[in-house]
Amino acid sequence: MTQLRPAFLTPIDDVLARLRAGCGPVVPVALPLDESFGCVAAAMAPLPCALPARAVAMIDGWALTAADLTGASAYTPVPLPSAPAFVAVGGSLPAGCDCVLEDSAVERVGPVFQALGEAIPGQGVRRAGEDAPAGQTLIQQGRAVTLVDLFVARQAGLADLSVRRPRLALIDVPASDGSTATADLLVALARAAGAQVLRSRAGGRDVAAVMAALAAVEADVVLTVGGTGAGPGDATVAALAAAGALPVHGMALQPGRSAAAALHGRVPVVACPGAGAAALAAWWTLAEPILDWLAGRGHRRRVVRPLVRKIASQIGLTEVVLLRDTSEGWLPLAVGDLPVAALAAADAWVAVAPGSEGHAAGEALAASPLRAG
Template sequence: MTQNPAIALTGHETALALLLEGLAPVAPIELAVTDAIGCIAAPMPPLKTALPARSIAVLDGWALTSIDLAGASSYAPVPLAVAPAWVEAGDTLPQGCDCVLDASAVERAGPLFQVLGEAIPGAGVRRAGEDFAAGAVVIAEGRRIGVTDDMIARKLGLQDVAVRRPRVRLIDVPAAGGNATTIGMIAAQVRAVGAQIDRTVAAGRDTASVAKAIGGADCDLLITIGGTGAGRHDAAVAALATGARLLHGLALQPGRTAAVGRIGAMPVIAMPGAPDQALAVWWTLALPVLDRLSGRAPRRQIVKPLVQKIASQVGVTDVVLVKDVDAGWLPLAIGDLPLSALSQADAWLTVASASEGHATGSPVGVYPLRESL
């Protein structure tokens, strides 16, 4: 089933519903902790024991019992009946000790020790279970694994973690001027969300060459880039239509010439070769599919008021770029993604096809363009 974009455009909501229909998260796999950075965590078993299992020192110093130091000061040192134990950061505290004082807080004269200051229980100490209690889940399911998770996993002695890692096949439909910028950008986006990537270049721009590159694709999401327009050699849609339920021509700006569909149960997205159009299709269609496949928790939106109104055409979903200013979100581009706006933008949002836009001062939720690991 195909649609000529000059005759009818499929709404973004309809296109996304087709892609997500019956789609479930992929099965978890085990990856080395470092390799899992950027991937989405699958369910992990709870900790069997607390961390740390016993109280440990967090600085080098003398292990003491805080109640024995009451009233101690440089003017009224408190002598110790027995020599204190010296511990270093990471050492388990001796039995009965509940604080650690640095070297300058204890004076030694031969076998005699005296303390020059008080301490509260827990000073210089990480108590048993303070990092994680027994039964805690260290990395929540659906969360993106970052560098801090890598550090925590290593601290726990974990060599591997369970993740959901969708397999994405990218097919470059070559153009006379090349799609290097677009294919490279989308490939980087795929890697950034933790998916496994298989990148292929079709032998030509004709239907047979594209169909051959598509044939036998073993992946969770198939993306073609280029060849979706009305040009005489734009054959990506024709090649996909031979074996897919396909909707061509979307009420999405930018991205009108994109197509979506299913080959069996596998979702398929045909992106235009122009970088701005491909990026809009990536944000609004590919990301939701990969979020579903990876079992990712809902993406964070940041809500602030608009400092200028957004006007949108009813019947078309517009992609909007905004900049974070003191008063709220400043729209930079509506239905268009020029490089100048992309270089300044902090976030993006869509205006639903049924809406005429948003008035100045209206609170809107946006998606950050740059996420921290």
Template sequence: MTQRLPLSLTPLELTLVAILRGVEPVAPVDLPLAEALGCVAAGMPQLGAYPPHDVAATDGWALRASDLVGASSYSPLPLTASPVWVEPGDAIPEGCDCVLDADALDTVGPIGQVLAEGLPGQGVRCAGSDMAAGTSIVAEGMPVRTGDLLLARAAALETLSVRRPRLRVVNTPGGMTAAQLVVDLARAAGAEVTVADAVGRDAASIANALDVTACDLLLTVGGTGVGRKDAAVTALADRGEVLAHGIAMQPGRTAAIGKLRSVPVVALPGAPDQALAVWLALVRPVLDHLSVRASRKSVSLPLARKIASNVGMAEIALLGEEQGAWLPLAVGELSLRAIAHADAWLLVPGDSEGFAAGAPVDAYLMRE
């Protein structure tokens, strides 16, 4: 039987305005470095220079280059003082400015001899070469990446100040594939995620799982249809407020938004493609707002072929990168294969008929 739609569809732009109204960003928290990965940076301290002084970059003998002029295997240069052996990370001794390999010195006889010249800085990592004084690990509003953790550990930091929204996902029976997709996306976005399974598909069972005592954003997955299938929306209406049911977007048009106390709620359809579309168009902007994330960067490439769209419905298009162009993989109806292989996604606005082949479009990467 063909699924009926809500009597009216709310434009996507108005939906975003409605769900973000009155929602405040979450407060920064200090997290251990491993837990901060993927979270959005809050205030970051300015660091000192690293390394703080010249250190050896390789094993060898620490010497002064100006003392080695003319040295070669044919004309060894006697050493006037005992050389100092250093290993990577060791401080360069005062008065030295290069590190020579082990075989560049002959230490067998009573007087050591140098068999090669050296250049100032050879085998040396200079002070501040990895990190200049005043460096910030990551800009505020940007997600913490593995390279940022490398800098933090080098600076001997144990925690980072980040914003990590608490997200609760309520899964209705039969929607596990979509729910797990949402959970994976949320964790990759730096959210702290808890999952609750409704014991049944009825409104009462779902309502019992709608707990917002320890979350900043509540998601339900499944039960957003109309008639007998809108149990999640009914549960939200019983416990809180439904702001819109039926969004002018494809896929995901049976989604709903609301508030439970002051916590924003998004009810996602139970099909993976619809859940993904609602995540991209609605949930991710809410998470970005909660974490004060800087604007996401888009990648502009020409379209390999045209995208046609119906006016009045915003549509999600999945794209693959091919020979310097965006190749449309799916528009409006998203297969699992297209989801798995997509490099980027594009929102076709509701007032647009699409884009012509060759037109440059700004798309967001699926994996940032």
């Protein structure tokens, strides 16, 4: 079936507003710590007690009372009133002790222990509540769970975290050459964004096959890959229409004009082109923002740097620009196009708004980083 070429290009912001109006953040679930990495944190209950609950040793050594060590040195050892306890890092201090001395700072002469150095209260010790007071919330809501967050959660004795993890169904409409590279990319991006990915493959490129694939999935958001163009084997948009999803076809997006979007009931559907560059642009500007909306994610990190040279853009189109991070600032590599060499060299991307003719050299530009660190 030949897909009709869209006569009108819909602004990206209008499409996002329509999709967001039909859905909201998913219900939080409790996941084991290892499974929650990368997911978006939901509200965390305040700590019921301070951390640590009582004073603990910060070094391996002798638990002592600072007042008993006054005047102690290697030249004038001070006998201790009783045999001290040796504690390991993280061990609780015995009652009455307020400092920890290294092993070499205490010696034993027969039955007597003597100190070879002074200390102040709190030396070598993490006091009760010094890590975090009772009532504090440690994991920030709306932020992706990091490895440091997992460490903090374990320190707090937590076994799981409350997160929002949308179920994303990706339907791969088979490419004529059998390639799955674009679908593989979007699956990896969705997982990195904290989604639970349910991948399937349509039985063909015809309307019936795509409709059957749509009917078989149960998810919070659906991503289709391929079949959005104007060729005789492009039936994805027609399948969405036949399923009653009333798709918006043709985006004011460069690259990615042939992308489509719809609400299948209350489930947002983003139909990405099969071409990798166009699909990536559709992911950045449509699919990822909807996934963030469903996950309750706050603003993603942007890096602000001056623009080394001017970006010229077409009025009426959202154009994706690839940027390289240089010592002078952001250097534009490609505008409205994502060639492989530019993708390999890019450090960030930015979308130029449709009402703008671009950005002037020297302008401070907030861009989305593509690489960690």
